[in-house]
Amino acid sequence: MIQKQFKNTAEAIADIHDGATLLVGGFGGSGLPSQLIAALVEQGAKNLTVVSNNIGAVSDGVAALISNNQVKKIICSFPVGPHADDLIARLQNGTIELEISPQGTLAERIRAGGAGVPAFYTPTAAHTELGEGKETRMFNGRLHVLEHAITGDYAFIKGHRADRWGNLVYNKTQRNFNPVMATAAKVTIAEVDEIVEVGDLDPENIATQSVYVHRLVKLQTEPEGRVVVNG
Amino acid sequence: MVKDELKIGWSKIELASRVAQDLEDGWFVNLGIGIPTLVADVIPEGREIILHSENGLLGLGPKPEPGEEDMDLVNAGKEPITLKPGGSFFSQSDSFAMIRGGHLDAAVLGAFQVSMYGDLASWKLPNKPLGRVGGAMDLTVGAKRVFLCMQHTSKGVPKIVEKCTYPLTAPRCVDRIYTDLAVIDVTDEGLIVQELAPGVTFEYLQEHTAASLKNHTTGLAQGETAQ
Numbered sequence: 001m002i003q004k005q006f007k008n009t010a011e012a013i014a015d016i017h018d019g020a021t022l023l024v025g026g027f028g029g030s031g032l033p034s035q036l037i038a039a040l041v042e043q044g045a046k047n048l049t050v051v052s053n054n055i056g057a058v059s060d061g062v063a064a065l066i067s068n069n070q071v072k073k074i075i076c077s078f079p080v081g082p083h084a085d086d087l088i089a090r091l092q093n094g095t096i097e098l099e100i101s102p103q104g105t106l107a108e109r110i111r112a113g114g115a116g117v118p119a120f121y122t123p124t125a126a127h128t129e130l131g132e133g134k135e136t137r138m139f140n141g142r143l144h145v146l147e148h149a150i151t152g153d154y155a156f157i158k159g160h161r162a163d164r165w166g167n168l169v170y171n172k173t174q175r176n177f178n179p180v181m182a183t184a185a186k187v188t189i190a191e192v193d194e195i196v197e198v199g200d201l202d203p204e205n206i207a208t209q210s211v212y213v214h215r216l217v218k219l220q221t222e223p224e225g226r227v228v229v230n231g
Numbered sequence: 232m233v234k235d236e237l238k239i240g241w242s243k244i245e246l247a248s249r250v251a252q253d254l255e256d257g258w259f260v261n262l263g264i265g266i267p268t269l270v271a272d273v274i275p276e277g278r279e280i281i282l283h284s285e286n287g288l289l290g291l292g293p294k295p296e297p298g299e300e301d302m303d304l305v306n307a308g309k310e311p312i313t314l315k316p317g318g319s320f321f322s323q324s325d326s327f328a329m330i331r332g333g334h335l336d337a338a339v340l341g342a343f344q345v346s347m348y349g350d351l352a353s354w355k356l357p358n359k360p361l362g363r364v365g366g367a368m369d370l371t372v373g374a375k376r377v378f379l380c381m382q383h384t385s386k387g388v389p390k391i392v393e394k395c396t397y398p399l400t401a402p403r404c405v406d407r408i409y410t411d412l413a414v415i416d417v418t419d420e421g422l423i424v425q426e427l428a429p430g431v432t433f434e435y436l437q438e439h440t441a442a443s444l445k446n447h448t449t450g451l452a453q454g455e456t457a458q
Contacts, residue, residue, distance in 0.1 A: 027286040027323075028309035030302060053323075057309060080363045088360050100362060103285065104327030104369030111324045123372045124331065129355070129398045130364065172303040172320055176287050179322040207322070 004166045005195060005216045009039035012189050012217045016045045016154055019072075023110065023152035023181040024052035024062055031174035033156040033191045034060040035219055040156075041068050049073040051110070051150055053103060053177055056084030063087070071096055075150065077103040100130060105147050107180055113151035114183025114212075121146055155185035159192040159208065163199070166213030167206045168192065175207060182212040189215040239430035240383070240411040248273040249426075250339055250380050250409050254280045258336035259329075261285065261370055264308045267339040267380045271312065281317075283335055285366040287326045290318020307366070330366065331373040338374035340367060342381045342405075344395045347442035349405035349417040351379070352397035362398065371401035383410035389441040391415070391422070412436050415444065423447050 006012035013036060026032030041064050048071050052062045055076050063083040065071050079087060079098060090096035102124050112120055121144035125131040135146035157178045159168035168190060182188045195218050241249060247269035254260055261283040262270050272293045274280050282291035284306045291306060292313035300311035329335060344352040351371055355362030371377055384390060408415040413436050414426040423445045433446050
């Protein structure tokens with residue numbers, strides 16, 4: 001019988017090794033797998049490469065891993081916010097590397113990674129600083145840049161409900177980066193509000209299929225509300 | 232000087248309303264962070280404009296009533312919003328397929344600088360340690376029309392310039408500029424002023440713009456005289 005549920009977040013993330021690449025879902029605080037992140041802060045794996053859209057929007061996001069000196073490289077589109085000070089300090093002293101990727105390019109790089117496409121061309125970022133140094137090619141008279149796929153060793157996903165197989169449904173805009181990141185990691189770990197029996201989720205509503213999800217953790221308590229900030 | 236400047240032109244909400252007036256029935260429109268976000272609150276009655284939010288939502292409605300906020304229902308600025316009937320949620324991949332695939336009729340965005348050719352700089356300031364691009368480079372390349380919605384100057388310094396000195400978001404992408412002072416079209420013939428805000432003269436506008444403007448009624452550049 002398929003059993004993906006782990007007892008708690010600590011057990012679900014225990015094997016994450018130093019130097020791992022980690023995809024972290026969420027857009028600001030919405031859809032952020034903050035309890036898996038908290039467990040990884042506790043576990044202490046270092047030299048991580050973290051791929052996540054927003055860095056510094058909330059204190060319990062990727063900012064917590066940066067502050068705990070666990071991150072060597074960030075790939076994101078929006079590295080600012082009220083909790084970005086530790087990132088800025090580490091950029092200035094050279095202990096962290098930052099790669100800014102346009103948000104749509106970031107999503108597409110992850111989608112490509114999950115779909116077995118190694119690279120693709122896009123007009124986004126052509127003629128800009130973020131396109132510098134990349135291979136280019138003209139299509140239909142327009143300059144395109146070559147962007148490479150992103151895959152992860154692990155993905156941290158926040159879902160609303162899961163079934164025992166790992167099918168996921170989301171709540172409103174918490175979906176954001178979660179479904180695409182779930183496809184692109186060797187080990188996808190989802191924290192969810194509720195786990196139900198197989199067959200209890202409406203198949204029309206399943207946004208992440210069980211084939212992508214390897215581990216499940218049911219949240220013990222509701223996450224606390226966050227202060228609304230842009231970042 | 233500053234006091235005088237506050238007396239004329241449109242307020243932020245008036246500016247947002249001015250932009251909303253030009254959004255056509257049936258359009259799919261993305262709103263960027265900042266003043267553009269206000270457009271959601273001032274869509275004209277009776278017009279069906281479907282607002283897209285890059286974080287994965289089509290059918291964005293106005294701000295919720297106090298106490299009705301849901302932190303799983305937010306806009307691109309991570310502020311709580313509402314969903315209109317007919318609205319839907321989707322992933323970032325789907326959201327940016329809509330943007331990059333050319334499915335949106337317009338994007339309303341903020342700006343640090345815009346050039347007379349429609350080059351846009353909106354993601355990085357030279358004096359800041361970090362840039363933040365978000366979806367700006369995708370929207371400027373993918374949306375059918377790019378409208379800017381911004382203050383005309385930043386601390387008195389013109390944001391409309393001959394050539395952008397800040398890092399570009401995309402070249403030659405802006406169609407129309409809405410500021411607190413005027414509505415200006417970016418055309419092959421240059422910057423054409425279509426409308427002046429209350430209390431703003433063409434001469435005042437030109438003084439606060441670091442690129443040559445043409446008045447739509449005469450087509451004359453500043454300094455030229457009608458025959």
